Amino acid sequence: MSVQLTSPQFKGNARRALADPQLQKALGNVGQNFVEKRRQVAAKLPEFDALCDAARDLKDHTLAHLDLYLEAYERRVTEQGGKVHWAVTSAEACHVVLDICKRVGAKNVTKGKSMISEEIGLNDFLAANGISPVETDLGEYIIQLRHEPPSHIIAPAVHLNKEQIEADFRRAHQSLPPGRNLEAPTALLAEARSVLREKFLAADVGITGANFLIAETGSSVIVTNEGNGDLTQTLPKVHIVLASIEKIVPTLEDVSTLLRLLARSATGQEMTAYTSFSTGPRRSGDPDGPGEYHVVILDNGRSAMLGGQFREMLRCIRCGACMNHCPVYHAVGGHAYGWVYPGPMGAVLTPALVGIDKAGHLPNASTFCGRCEEICPVRIPLPKLMRHWREREFERHLAPAAARWGLGIWAYFVRRPRLYRLVTRIAMRTLSLLGSRRGRLKWLPLARGWTRHRDFPAPEGHTFQSRWKRRARYMP
Amino acid sequence: MSARDTVLASVRRSLGVTGREAPRRSAADDRLSRHPRGIIPKRGKLPEKQRIKLFCNQVEDAHGTIEQLASPEQVPAAVAAYLRSKNLPMSVRRGSDPRLEAIPWQSEPTLEVLLGRSDGNELASVSHALGAVAESGTLVLASGPDNPTTLNFLPDHHIVVVDADDIAGDYETVWDAVRDRFAGKLPRMINWITGPSRSADIEQTHLLGAHGPRSVHVLVIGKP
Numbered sequence: 021m022s023v024q025l026t027s028p029q030f031k032g033n034a035r036r037a038l039a040d041p042q043l044q045k046a047l048g049n050v051g052q053n054f055v056e057k058r059r060q061v062a063a064k065l066p067e068f069d070a071l072c073d074a075a076r077d078l079k080d081h082t083l084a085h086l087d088l089y090l091e092a093y094e095r096r097v098t099e100q101g102g103k104v105h106w107a108v109t110s111a112e113a114c115h116v117v118l119d120i121c122k123r124v125g126a127k128n129v130t131k132g133k134s135m136i137s138e139e140i141g142l143n144d145f146l147a148a149n150g151i152s153p154v155e156t157d158l159g160e161y162i163i164q165l166r167h168e169p170p171s172h173i174i175a176p177a178v179h180l181n182k183e184q185i186e187a188d189f190r191r192a193h194q195s196l197p198p199g200r201n202l203e204a205p206t207a208l209l210a211e212a213r214s215v216l217r218e219k220f221l222a223a224d225v226g227i228t229g230a231n232f233l234i235a236e237t238g239s240s241v242i243v244t245n246e247g248n249g250d251l252t253q254t255l256p257k258v259h260i261v262l263a264s265i266e267k268i269v270p271t272l273e274d275v276s277t278l279l280r281l282l283a284r285s286a287t288g289q290e291m292t293a294y295t296s297f298s299t300g301p302r303r304s305g306d307p308d309g310p311g312e313y314h315v316v317i318l319d320n321g322r323s324a325m326l327g328g329q330f331r332e333m334l335r336c337i338r339c340g341a342c343m344n345h346c347p348v349y350h351a352v353g354g355h356a357y358g359w360v361y362p363g364p365m366g367a368v369l370t371p372a373l374v375g376i377d378k379a380g381h382l383p384n385a386s387t388f389c390g391r392c393e394e395i396c397p398v399r400i401p402l403p404k405l406m407r408h409w410r411e412r413e414f415e416r417h418l419a420p421a422a423a424r425w426g427l428g429i430w431a432y433f434v435r436r437p438r439l440y441r442l443v444t445r446i447a448m449r450t451l452s453l454l455g456s457r458r459g460r461l462k463w464l465p466l467a468r469g470w471t472r473h474r475d476f477p478a479p480e481g482h483t484f485q486s487r488w489k490r491r492a493r494y495m496p
Numbered sequence: 497m498s499a500r501d502t503v504l505a506s507v508r509r510s511l512g513v514t515g516r517e518a519p520r521r522s523a524a525d526d527r528l529s530r531h532p533r534g535i536i537p538k539r540g541k542l543p544e545k546q547r548i549k550l551f552c553n554q555v556e557d558a559h560g561t562i563e564q565l566a567s568p569e570q571v572p573a574a575v576a577a578y579l580r581s582k583n584l585p586m587s588v589r590r591g592s593d594p595r596l597e598a599i600p601w602q603s604e605p606t607l608e609v610l611l612g613r614s615d616g617n618e619l620a621s622v623s624h625a626l627g628a629v630a631e632s633g634t635l636v637l638a639s640g641p642d643n644p645t646t647l648n649f650l651p652d653h654h655i656v657v658v659d660a661d662d663i664a665g666d667y668e669t670v671w672d673a674v675r676d677r678f679a680g681k682l683p684r685m686i687n688w689i690t691g692p693s694r695s696a697d698i699e700q701t702h703l704l705g706a707h708g709p710r711s712v713h714v715l716v717i718g719k720p
């Protein structure tokens with residue numbers, strides 16, 4: 021795995037992100053655009069909630085029969101002249117792609133946006149082997165120029181401002197006149213369009229991801245707004261699709277149900293500009309299209325997830341709504357999460373794929389406000405799954421010593437109710453006396469992490485239990 | 497063990513199955529062969545007149561433009577007028593789809609009509625859609641010897657002709673038409689196109705004309 025993992029340093033990442041004014045300005049765009057547009061477009065479709073239930077059920081059905089649908093899918097791809105390659109690990113998937121590129125003598129490789137490619141670290145791997153793929157999604161292209169990972173699963177460059185992108189283009193496109201005006205976003209887009217047009221036309225191999233793989237027809241589906249994925253899969257002589265096992269959907273009807281939810285949840289559109297269904301290589305008589313069609317199906321830990329508490333996470337259709345609605349993501353952005361999948365979905369998925377020992381901070385970086393679960397189009401109970409990770413962390417003694425120690429003391433007292441009542445009564449009285457003047461405490465033993473940033477409201481002097489008792493006495 | 501066998505074995509271990517259980521197999525086979533429909537939004541089930549109206553509105557909502565013509569004979573003049581309105585040279589490229597072949601292009605003598613795939617040098621193309629979906633204003637195009645995919649993506653302006661009779665309410669109706677036409681298999685490429693190419697990758701600002709066409713113009717034939 022060549023993608024640098026910085027999830028273990030989440031706390032430091034988050035602190036830096038909060039102190040970065042550029043990033044904070046850029047993150048302001050997430051809440052305003054995505055959230056409001058999604059709300060409007062979902063409100064316009066009375067069947068939206070029913071579709072979410074249907075999507076959950078159809079995903080559950082598919083996962084319960086995943087082996088059979090994978091086999092059916094493979095048969096269909098093969099019948100149409102395509103080839104399916106299986107990969108247990110990231111490294112295997114990278115080698116499959118490299119071997120194909122080498123065999124056809126690829127010099128120029130273009131790529132459509134693919135999170136699986138980020139997950140397996142494909143770009144760095146190919147570069148180390150003498151092949152420099154070019155990202156063609158505008159956001160991915162920008163972050164490739166900056167050697168950064170994406171900070172959002174559908175808007176990879178959402179952490180950047182126009183001025184930063186302009187500086188990157190000036191640095192990368194040295195052959196263009198230095199005095200050109202790149203102030204307007206349209207000028208930046210036009211420049212990227214013309215630079216990348218050359219790359220599209222020169223490519224020998226095009227690599228895309230897949231939003232869905234359809235078992236009924238052996239098709240791969242990509243959903244884009246730019247059209248870059250389509251040029252990537254249409255122009256070169258070889259098309260390679262990268263997808264993970266849970267991308268399988270049984271039928272064209274099933275994929276239609278999911279497509280009614282995907283764009284609405286992701287960008288607040290009724291439908292993206294392009295939804296393309298590729299089935300095998302160029303047919304006889306076809307004037308265009310790739311001569312070879314390959315699909316690399318990656319497991320990378322997912323088949324193991326199927327068996328346990330985290331199976332529901334495999335329903336995810338990568339719409340990004342959970343991060344768009346997450347207060348923690350809004351505050352720290354995607355890079356702080358330290359791997360390719362940020363936000364609530366990343367907080368559940370990353371520990372499953374890289375290990376809870378390395379990504380333990382992520383399921384803890386949540387306020388449990390529950391908005392992610394509310395808006396998830398396939399109804400993944402993200403907070404519950406994060407809680408499962410916290411439990412596992414605790415069981416495996418990975419939780420910080422102070423937390424374990426604190427919980428240990430608490431457990432001692434709650435198992436002794438009389439002692440518990442006595443101790444809490446004394447504590448409440450003391451705290452009330454200490455804070456009586458201002459009604460707030462500036463400092464609290466064992467809770468400095470809290471009081472460093474805000475005051476703690478002082479208790480009024482009675483415990484909940486004693487008040488409850490008194491209340492009960494007045495009841496008829 | 498091959499990677500394939502390892503993955504499938506691991507999936508089965510997690511699910512606690514062998515893969516040979518008859519009820520599971522028939523559940524999957526059944527879904528694949530019967531392909532039951534899911535929930536179809538009410539707006540996907542409107543009567544014809546309202547359906548076409550919804551389609552037109554949705555195309556415009558997706559930043560496309562649309563025009564209704566009484567017959568295919570009017571296409572050349574409409575194409576020429578569109579090119580003029582955009583200040584484009586009088587030239588288009590198209591595939592040799594029989595429905596496009598039947599159009600009397602010579603009725604517009606100043607319009608140059610080239611045939612075949614795009615190499616990225618033309619400014620405008622004309623395609624014929626296999627169908628369309630009213631609920632989202634989506635055009636459905638299929639690749640084939642007479643319908644190059646490159647015409648959908650490389651030119652700056654994409655003009656798409658669709659018969660009013662082929663405008664369905666929902667996606668599912670179009671899938672059935674595709675199954676009928678291609679004997680249960682899909683052509684190499686099915687493109688759903690909903691408005692022109694766009695990007696919001698720079699500060700979430702919505703910009704048209706990213707890598708594909710900057711404009712999509714739809715000509716609906718019949719039943720104006």
Ligand code: SF4
Pocket residue numbers: 285335336337338339340341342343365392395396397398399400
């Ligand atoms: S977890 Fe749900 S909301 Fe988040 S990306 Fe996946 S499908 Fe979308």
